[in-house]
Amino acid sequence: MKKIFSNEAFEVMHIRNFRFFMTYRLLMTSATLMQSVVVGWLLYNITKSVLSLGMIGLTEVIPQVSIALFAGHFVDIWDRKRIIFYTTFLMLLSSAILVVYSLPSYDFHKVLGVWPIYVTIFITGLTRGILMPANTALLGQMVPRRLLTGAATWNSTTWQVGAVTGPALGGLVYGFFGVVPALTLVLGLYLACTFLLLFIKSPGKVVIAEGSTEGIFARMKEGIHYVFNNRMLLGAFTLDMFAVLFGGAVAMLPVFASDILKVGPEGLGILRACPAVGAIIMSVVLTFNPPVKNSGPLLLFSIFGFGLTMIVFALSKNFYLSAFVLLLSGVFDDVSVVIRASILQIFTSDEMKGRVAAVNSIFIGSSNELGAFESGVTAKMMGLIPSVIFGGVMTLLVVAFAAIKSPTLRKLNLKI
Numbered sequence: 001m002k003k004i005f006s007n008e009a010f011e012v013m014h015i016r017n018f019r020f021f022m023t024y025r026l027l028m029t030s031a032t033l034m035q036s037v038v039v040g041w042l043l044y045n046i047t048k049s050v051l052s053l054g055m056i057g058l059t060e061v062i063p064q065v066s067i068a069l070f071a072g073h074f075v076d077i078w079d080r081k082r083i084i085f086y087t088t089f090l091m092l093l094s095s096a097i098l099v100v101y102s103l104p105s106y107d108f109h110k111v112l113g114v115w116p117i118y119v120t121i122f123i124t125g126l127t128r129g130i131l132m133p134a135n136t137a138l139l140g141q142m143v144p145r146r147l148l149t150g151a152a153t154w155n156s157t158t159w160q161v162g163a164v165t166g167p168a169l170g171g172l173v174y175g176f177f178g179v180v181p182a183l184t185l186v187l188g189l190y191l192a193c194t195f196l197l198l199f200i201k202s203p204g205k206v207v208i209a210e211g212s213t214e215g216i217f218a219r220m221k222e223g224i225h226y227v228f229n230n231r232m233l234l235g236a237f238t239l240d241m242f243a244v245l246f247g248g249a250v251a252m253l254p255v256f257a258s259d260i261l262k263v264g265p266e267g268l269g270i271l272r273a274c275p276a277v278g279a280i281i282m283s284v285v286l287t288f289n290p291p292v293k294n295s296g297p298l299l300l301f302s303i304f305g306f307g308l309t310m311i312v313f314a315l316s317k318n319f320y321l322s323a324f325v326l327l328l329s330g331v332f333d334d335v336s337v338v339i340r341a342s343i344l345q346i347f348t349s350d351e352m353k354g355r356v357a358a359v360n361s362i363f364i365g366s367s368n369e370l371g372a373f374e375s376g377v378t379a380k381m382m383g384l385i386p387s388v389i390f391g392g393v394m395t396l397l398v399v400a401f402a403a404i405k406s407p408t409l410r411k412l413n414l415k416i
Contacts, residue, residue, distance in 0.1 A: 012147045012154060020200045021142065022158045024193055025135070028088065029162025030169070031189035032124070035095065037170035037272050038182045041265050042102070043117055044254045051376050052114070053251055059118045060125035065362050067129040069220045072358025075130075076219070076351060080138040081202040087130045088197060092190040094123040099187055102179045133357035140345050140353045141203045149290045149414060152341035156334055157283035163276030171269015206351050223355025226348075233356065235402065235409040236299065236343050237363040240336060242398040243303045250275075251376060255384055261319045274323045278330030279337070286338055295339050296412030300403050302335035307395030314388035342414050 012018055043052055075083060101116045143151040173182040227233050250272070257268035291298050309329040316322040348356045378387035403410060 012143055012150045015142060017142050017201055017203070018139075018151065018154075020196065021139065022154060024196045024200070025155065025158045026162045026165075027189050027193045027196065028091075028131075029159050030166035031095070031186050031193065032091070033163050033166035033272070034170035034189070035098070035124075035166075035183070035186045037167045037265075037269055038174050038179060038186070039098070039117060039121065040251075040254045041171075041174060041268060042179055043114060044258065046114055051380050053254060053376055055118070055376065056121055057251055057376070059121045060128070063122055063126040064129035064132075067126055068133065068358040068361045069223070069355070070216070071130040072133045072223055072355035073216050073219050075133045075137050075354030075358070076206060079202050079205055080134050080141065080354070081197070081200055083134045084131060084138065085194070085197045087127045087134065088190065088193050090123065091127050092187070092194055094120045094127075095183070095187045095190050099180065099183045102183050104180070129358075129361060132361035133354045136341075136344065136357035136360070137206075137350075137353040138203070140348075140350055141206065145346070148345040149292060149338075149342045150287075152345060153283060153286050153290060153338050155341065156337050157280060157287065160276040160279035160283055160330070160334065164273045164280065167272030167276070168269045171265045171267070171272065175264060175266040175269070220355065223352060223359055226352055227356055227359045230347060231406075231408045232343055232347050232412065233360075235406045236340050237360055239299070239303065239398065239402045239406075239409070240340055241363040243306065243336075243395045252379060252384060252388065255379070256322070260317065260384070261322060263319055267319060271323060271326060274326035275330030275333065278327035278332075279334035280330075281327075282331045282334040283338075286334070290414075291335060291339050291342075292414040295342075295414045296409045299336055299339045299409070299412070300399055302332040302339075304396060304399045305332035306336070307392045307399065310392035310395065311389055314385050314392065339414070343412075346414060 013022075040053060040056065043056065071083075097116065098120050101112075101120075139151060139155060140148065169185065170182055173185055227237065253271050254268055257263050257265070257271055261267060261271075263270075306329050309325045309332065312325045313322055313329070316325065344356060344360055345353075378390060381387070382390065
């Protein structure tokens with residue numbers, strides 16, 4: 001165990017830039033998901049509408065998808081660390097808007113309605129469309145190729161720790177102290193993120209290979225072709241896109257917490273944190289046992305398990321059972337996340353990582369927000385519980401289809 005601890009599992013943590021970057025990722029994830037919990041509860045309290053929760057996803061995904069390919073182009077030709085810094089500062093400003101909006105002495109929600117909330121959600125989507133390819137590309141630039149699977153595992157672990165901390169703090173601070181302190185804490189975390197980036201040394205711009213196209217639209221097209229001509233990348237991206245699109249119930253958690261489980265904002269924070277707790281447990285396992293053998297079958301099995309947990313969650317009326325199956329969903333999801341991130345890093349050249357990550361953000365990142373919109377619409381049409389069951393069943397069908405139609409994915413091994 002000592003040998004593994006010192007020479008393999010933690011070798012990537014010897015890189016100073018990587019340690020600072022993981023700390024930044026932890027604070028950024030905590031702030032973003034804490035804000036998501038607070039905004040979701042605040043919006044549902046104001047509107048009492050499941051469709052309004054679904055609209056959060058649509059409002060976020062439109063700017064994210066619209067800017068992603070452009071962002072990927074500039075990530076591949078500009079200083080990636082600088083892009084992340086300015087984008088993080090924009091998140092700081094949008095968070096400040098929410099704090100002002102929520103001040104009780106002004107009752108802005110009565111005068112302005114809920115559109116300021118959607119404006120900040122729009123800004124969040126815009127920044128995510130930039131940060132997702134920028135973070136992925138900068139990570140690949142910081143770490144030697146032989147350590148990329150380990151880096152992807154640590155990156156997933158860091159994200160999941162933030163995903164536990166953020167929702168839990170969001171629900172608890174909102175429940176015990178109110179919306180203004182909760183959003184002020186979010187603002188403080190974004191400020192810390194902006195400050196922390198000053199300590200990360202930029203690796204500089206990536207050298208563009210000779211013969212590479214120069215025009216912005218030509219380079220964007222080059223990134224799209226790169227993904228669609230690589231069956232491994234395309235298969236992994238497509239599989240997860242449809243699984244998350246149909247299988248996620250996170251957008252409806254405020255309704256489950258309020259109307260079915262009746263646990264309030266504190267319970268909502270715990271429910272939001274449970275998938276991340278499961279993912280952290282699995283991340284520890286994967287740190288010492290990277291999924292480099294039989295990676296394809298593991299990917300298919302993990303997404304199938306994720307779909308099953310969503311069905312059980314929909315049928316549960318018990319808070320503890322619901323929390324447990326959400327924890328299991330995080331266990332399955334983390335395996336998928338690590339394998340997909342490793343595929344992207346290993347099968348993509350450094351000079352293409354920004355554009356490929358941008359395409360990935362459209363496939364996968366947008367599926368979370370479109371999935372939220374789909375959840376809101378289907379919940380409105382079918383009812384809450386049938387809509388989540390439907391999504392889980394569709395996830396199982398997508399995995400079955402991918403297993404039959406993608407022999408390359410079934411045989412995938414990530415060992416370099």
